[in-house]
Amino acid sequence: MSQSPTRSIKCDPTNGEVKREKFELKKNFGFWSGVATVVGGLVGSGIFVSPVGVLKSVNGSIGVCLLVWVGSGLIAMMSALCYCELGASLRTSGGEVTSFHAAYGPALSFMFVWSRVLINPGNAATLQVFASYLLSPLYSDGCAPPDSAIKLIAILLLCFLIYLNCVSVKKTVNFEIAFSIIKLLAMALIATGGIVWxxxxxxxxxxxxxxxxxxGPLAALTAWDVGMAIYQGNFAYSGYRFLFIICEEIKNVKKNLPRATITALFLVMMMYILVNVGYLSVLTVDEIISSKAxxxxxxxxxxxxxxxxxPLIVCLSTMGNQNGILLVTARLSFAAGRSGLMPRILSMIHVKYFSPIPALLLDFLLVSFFILLGDAKTLIDAFSFFEWTVTGLNAASVLILRRKFPYLDRPYRVPTVIPILLVCLSIYFVVLPFLRRPSFVFVFAVIFYILTLIGYYLYVVKKLRLPGSRRATIFLQKLLQCAETDWDGNEFEKEEKQL
Known part of the structure; x- marks a missing residue:
C-alpha cells in the first residue's frame, strides 16, 4: 500500500476548522513563464546550426523559402489553437495522453505515450550538439572533439538539468525564462547584423x-518539393504544445494557456523569418546550403x-530547449502512470519538492541510453512522420470531443474549419514520406506500434505485472520520498458520470 504524503495543515481563523492542503503539482506557470516555456520548447539549436533543409528542398529559391517559413508558422498556429481548446476544456496535465484517451480510448493513448517516452532520440542528439560546441574551442580547426568526451559532457548536462527539475520547479521555470530571453536576443542579433549589412x-x-x-529554381520546383520543405520547416515549431502538457500547473489556465501559446508562437515565427533574412543578407545560397552550421x-x-x-549562443539555446523538453516529457509519464497506462510509481511526486521525480529519472535513463548508443539517425527517421500523425489525431479529437462531450466547459473554441484543414494536411504529410522516400525504417515503426498494442492488451486489459512489482513500487516510493497526488479524475470522466 502506498505511503501517505506529508501534507501541509492549515487552520481557518474564521471557524477554527483544520484543513489539509491538497497534495498536487503546484501552479508555477503564469502568462510570462508560459510564454518562456513555449519559446524554450520551440527554439533549440536548429535555427542556429543547420536551417538548410527548407532552402535545399525548394531548389535554392529564396522567395519560396521565406514563404515556407511563414506557411509552417501559420500551420503551427492553427494546430496550437486546437491544443488551446483541448487544454482549456480538459484542464489536465499529460497533453495527448488525456485528449487521445477522451476521444479515442485508452489504447491509442497507451500507444502514443509509450512511443513518445521510449523512442525519443532527438533529446540525446541535441545534448550532443551542446557538447560538440562547448568542446570545439579546445580543438584546432579540422579536429573534432573525441566521441567519448562529447558523450561525457552531454550526460553531465543531462544530470544537471534533471537535478534542477527534481529539486525546484520554480527554479526550473526561472531558468527557462532567462534562457528564452537569451534566445530571442540571439536571434535579434543575427537578424539585426544581417539587415545592417x-x-x-x-x-x-x-x-x-x-x-x-x-x-530558374522555380521551373524545377514541384508540389512534392514544397511539401517536403514544409515538412522540414514544421519541425522548428514542434514545441508549441508544451503548455498543453502541463495544464494543471498553469495559473488561470482558461486565459493563460491560449494567450501565452499564441504570443510565444507569434514571437518565434517573426524571429525565425528575420533570422533567415539575416542569413540571406550576408551569405549566398550556396554558402548556406553547404554550411554545417x-x-x-x-x-x-x-x-x-x-x-x-x-557557439556560446548555441550551447545556451540547447540548454534552455532541453530543460523545457525534460519538464514536459516527465509530465507525460506522470499523467500516463496516473491513468494506469504506465507503472504506478511514475504517477507520484516528491512530498517536499512537488516534482515528478520518478518520471524525471525515467527520462534520465532513456536519454542517457541514446547518448551512449551514439548515432540515432535511423530511429529519428523511423518516427519522422510521428509529429504529423499526432497533429492530425489531435485536430480530429477537437471535433470528436465536441460531439462526444457537448456540455464540457469550453472557454475557448477554435473555428471548425481549422481542425478540418489540419486533418487534411496531416494525411498528406503522413503519406508523403512513404511515397517520396520509401524505406524499411517505416516498417520498423509500424512493428513498434503493433508491439505497443500487444503491451496495452497485456498491461491494461489483462493487468499482468512482473513478480515483485508491488514491492518494488513501495521500495522506490520510500527511497525517492514520493506519494500519489490527490487527483479526482479527468474532466471528461466527470461528465461521463453525470450523463
Missing amino acids: LALGNDIGKNNFQNGFEP VAVTFGKKVLGPMAFLI
Whole structure:
C-alpha cells in the first residue's frame, strides 16, 4: 500500500476548522513563464546550426523559402489553437495522453505515450550538439572533439538539468525564462547584423532579395518539393504544445494557456523569418546550403573577433530547449502512470519538492541510453512522420470531443474549419514520406506500434505485472520520498458520470 504524503495543515481563523492542503503539482506557470516555456520548447539549436533543409528542398529559391517559413508558422498556429481548446476544456496535465484517451480510448493513448517516452532520440542528439560546441574551442580547426568526451559532457548536462527539475520547479521555470530571453536576443542579433549589412549595400544580400523568385529554381520546383520543405520547416515549431502538457500547473489556465501559446508562437515565427533574412543578407545560397552550421559561417563574416558568441549562443539555446523538453516529457509519464497506462510509481511526486521525480529519472535513463548508443539517425527517421500523425489525431479529437462531450466547459473554441484543414494536411504529410522516400525504417515503426498494442492488451486489459512489482513500487516510493497526488479524475470522466 502506498505511503501517505506529508501534507501541509492549515487552520481557518474564521471557524477554527483544520484543513489539509491538497497534495498536487503546484501552479508555477503564469502568462510570462508560459510564454518562456513555449519559446524554450520551440527554439533549440536548429535555427542556429543547420536551417538548410527548407532552402535545399525548394531548389535554392529564396522567395519560396521565406514563404515556407511563414506557411509552417501559420500551420503551427492553427494546430496550437486546437491544443488551446483541448487544454482549456480538459484542464489536465499529460497533453495527448488525456485528449487521445477522451476521444479515442485508452489504447491509442497507451500507444502514443509509450512511443513518445521510449523512442525519443532527438533529446540525446541535441545534448550532443551542446557538447560538440562547448568542446570545439579546445580543438584546432579540422579536429573534432573525441566521441567519448562529447558523450561525457552531454550526460553531465543531462544530470544537471534533471537535478534542477527534481529539486525546484520554480527554479526550473526561472531558468527557462532567462534562457528564452537569451534566445530571442540571439536571434535579434543575427537578424539585426544581417539587415545592417544589407542596408550598408552588401551586394550578396541585394542579389539574393532582388532575385528571390528567379525563374530558374522555380521551373524545377514541384508540389512534392514544397511539401517536403514544409515538412522540414514544421519541425522548428514542434514545441508549441508544451503548455498543453502541463495544464494543471498553469495559473488561470482558461486565459493563460491560449494567450501565452499564441504570443510565444507569434514571437518565434517573426524571429525565425528575420533570422533567415539575416542569413540571406550576408551569405549566398550556396554558402548556406553547404554550411554545417549557418550561424557560425554568418558569425565569421559579420561578428569578426566576436564570432565566439555563436557557439556560446548555441550551447545556451540547447540548454534552455532541453530543460523545457525534460519538464514536459516527465509530465507525460506522470499523467500516463496516473491513468494506469504506465507503472504506478511514475504517477507520484516528491512530498517536499512537488516534482515528478520518478518520471524525471525515467527520462534520465532513456536519454542517457541514446547518448551512449551514439548515432540515432535511423530511429529519428523511423518516427519522422510521428509529429504529423499526432497533429492530425489531435485536430480530429477537437471535433470528436465536441460531439462526444457537448456540455464540457469550453472557454475557448477554435473555428471548425481549422481542425478540418489540419486533418487534411496531416494525411498528406503522413503519406508523403512513404511515397517520396520509401524505406524499411517505416516498417520498423509500424512493428513498434503493433508491439505497443500487444503491451496495452497485456498491461491494461489483462493487468499482468512482473513478480515483485508491488514491492518494488513501495521500495522506490520510500527511497525517492514520493506519494500519489490527490487527483479526482479527468474532466471528461466527470461528465461521463453525470450523463
